[in-house]
Amino acid sequence: MTLQQELAVSPSAKLAVKNVSKTFDTRGGRVQALDRVSLNVNEGEFVCLVGPSGCGKSTLLNIIAGLETPDEGTVQADGLPIRGPGRDRMVMFQEPALFPWLDVFSNVMFGLKLKPGLADAERKEVAQYYLKLVGLEKFQHANLHELSGGMKQRVTLARAMAPNPRVLLMDEPFAALDALTREQLYGDLQRIWQERRKTIIFVTHNVREAACLGDRVALFSPHPGRIREEFRIPLPRPRDINSVDLAEHATEIMRALKGHLSKSEAQE
Amino acid sequence: MKRLLTAFLFFAALLAAWQIVFVAKVWSPVLVPSPASVVRYLWSVLRDGTLEGSLLVTMKRLLLGYVIGIAAGVPLGMITAQFRAVRDTLGVLALGLQGLPSVCWVPLALLWFGQSEGAMLFVVVMGTLWSVILATESGVRNVNPIYVRAARTMGSRRLHTWVMVIMPASLPFIVSGMKQGWAFAWRSLMAAEIFVTILTGFGLGQLLHYGRELNAMDQVIGIMVVIVFIGLLADKVLFSPWESFLHRRWGTAK
Numbered sequence: 203m204t205l206q207q208e209l210a211v212s213p214s215a216k217l218a219v220k221n222v223s224k225t226f227d228t229r230g231g232r233v234q235a236l237d238r239v240s241l242n243v244n245e246g247e248f249v250c251l252v253g254p255s256g257c258g259k260s261t262l263l264n265i266i267a268g269l270e271t272p273d274e275g276t277v278q279a280d281g282l283p284i285r286g287p288g289r290d291r292m293v294m295f296q297e298p299a300l301f302p303w304l305d306v307f308s309n310v311m312f313g314l315k316l317k318p319g320l321a322d323a324e325r326k327e328v329a330q331y332y333l334k335l336v337g338l339e340k341f342q343h344a345n346l347h348e349l350s351g352g353m354k355q356r357v358t359l360a361r362a363m364a365p366n367p368r369v370l371l372m373d374e375p376f377a378a379l380d381a382l383t384r385e386q387l388y389g390d391l392q393r394i395w396q397e398r399r400k401t402i403i404f405v406t407h408n409v410r411e412a413a414c415l416g417d418r419v420a421l422f423s424p425h426p427g428r429i430r431e432e433f434r435i436p437l438p439r440p441r442d443i444n445s446v447d448l449a450e451h452a453t454e455i456m457r458a459l460k461g462h463l464s465k466s467e468a469q470e
Numbered sequence: 471m472k473r474l475l476t477a478f479l480f481f482a483a484l485l486a487a488w489q490i491v492f493v494a495k496v497w498s499p500v501l502v503p504s505p506a507s508v509v510r511y512l513w514s515v516l517r518d519g520t521l522e523g524s525l526l527v528t529m530k531r532l533l534l535g536y537v538i539g540i541a542a543g544v545p546l547g548m549i550t551a552q553f554r555a556v557r558d559t560l561g562v563l564a565l566g567l568q569g570l571p572s573v574c575w576v577p578l579a580l581l582w583f584g585q586s587e588g589a590m591l592f593v594v595v596m597g598t599l600w601s602v603i604l605a606t607e608s609g610v611r612n613v614n615p616i617y618v619r620a621a622r623t624m625g626s627r628r629l630h631t632w633v634m635v636i637m638p639a640s641l642p643f644i645v646s647g648m649k650q651g652w653a654f655a656w657r658s659l660m661a662a663e664i665f666v667t668i669l670t671g672f673g674l675g676q677l678l679h680y681g682r683e684l685n686a687m688d689q690v691i692g693i694m695v696v697i698v699f700i701g702l703l704a705d706k707v708l709f710s711p712w713e714s715f716l717h718r719r720w721g722t723a724k
Contacts, residue, residue, distance in 0.1 A: 287623045299620035302720045303638040313624035347721055
């Protein structure tokens with residue numbers, strides 16, 4: 203397979219989450235992280251899960267990733283139930299889970315080496331392609347401690363994209379970065395998403411970030427974790443996080459979020 | 471440079487204080503010999519080859535015991551970290567025996583192996599093994615779980631995860647464990663050499679022992695200086711550079 207052929211395969215997935223519930227036993231008692239949550243994600247769609255901390259959005263992401271199993275309900279990718287983690291669903295965590303004993307290039311190669319059906323030279327070509335896509339082709343041989351936080355998350359993005367997954371699951375990947383770097387990465391992520399047409403599920407507690415990135419924003423509320431409302435964001439791309447139109451959508455979501463929060467507090 | 475100077479001044483002051491105590495005759499010169507007589511002793515054993523010979527004997531014993539301790543301890547530590555049943559059994563045993571001062575193995579070793587190299591080796595291995603097991607175990611358990619999760623999503627499983635992720639990720643801790651193992655091996659060997667007097671080779675500990683028997687304080691202090699010096703050298707040359715490199719690269723530096 204050549205680089206062109208490998209890139210031409212543009213897999214995308216339909217994800218179907220149906221009535222998923224999950225409880226955790228903690229020291230403070232049982233916590234219902236998810237309560238009968240359902241969510242459908244179309245091929246190539248960019249969906250943001252937004253809500254306050256502890257509302258179960260990360261749990262849902264981990265369940266879709268196959269790193270955790272639901273107590274009830276089903277999760278299907280293209281009609282097949284999810285059993286454990288798989289190369290078709292790559293995860294990007296909040297901290298860059300890069301391996302410090304490998305340099306930038308070898309980190310991107312880690313997942314590629316585990317992908318069958320590629321020759322070594324092709325793997326290298328693919329890795330270089332993605333490093334270029336995130337603008338780090340000059341840092342191939344850098345060690346991780348030489349990179350800034352933003353650069354590390356770019357490498358993580360390249361590493362997650364390299365095995366050509368159908369779905370990209372992102373768990374607050376930009377939360378630890380400064381505002382300027384974050385804005386840059388919003389632009390990069392949108393560009394890369396349009397170029398490679400991945401299905402992306404993006405978890406955040408930042409409403410504006412959600413409105414900037416998502417085709418659709420699913421609003422979570424905690425205790426128990428539920429999806430309360432969904433918003434479509436019909437703005438053209440690439441979107442600027444500082445634009446006024448975007449602010450309107452963000453305000454609308456924020457208002458809804460506050461409404462649900464005060465309601466759930468009143469119940470307790 | 472400034473740090474070097476500070477260190478130099480400190481040790482010079484220490485020597486000066488020693489000299490003053492000697493000149494003032496606070497204690498009998500049999501108990502507190504002059505720094506010069508210690509240097510004279512060291513020079514004489516250096517010249518007649520006694521020091522070189524016992525250093526060689528000691529290092530050979532140390533390395534053999536240390537290598538065995540590491541070779542057995544690192545894999546056992548990994549297994550201990552991985553399986554709860556091993557942690558509840560071998561882990562507890564290691565914790566208990568690690569707390570046993572290595573000199574406590576000497577009577578048992580003498581009865582089992584007699585006055586032999588085997589006894590010496592046994593004491594060194596027992597002194598090293600348990601602390602290496604525990605250090606490795608805690609190293610593996612300190613591996614950030616996010617590395618394993620990330621590897622799993624990329625299709626890494628069992629043995630691949632162990633070899634490609636957990637082992638390299640725990641390397642800084644394993645090196646700390648090796649350093650600790652070295653310190654333990656060194657202590658055990660000195661204890662063994664002082665108590666196990668055998669004719670197959672005179673180590674540093676035995677020189678120390680005979681210094682006491684002969685009431686030769688310059689010998690006792692001289693050999694102690696050598697032992698301290700070797701410990702410092704091992705730390706500064708063998709382990710510290712490695713450790714600081716790993717902690718910087720791994721981002722675990724304080």
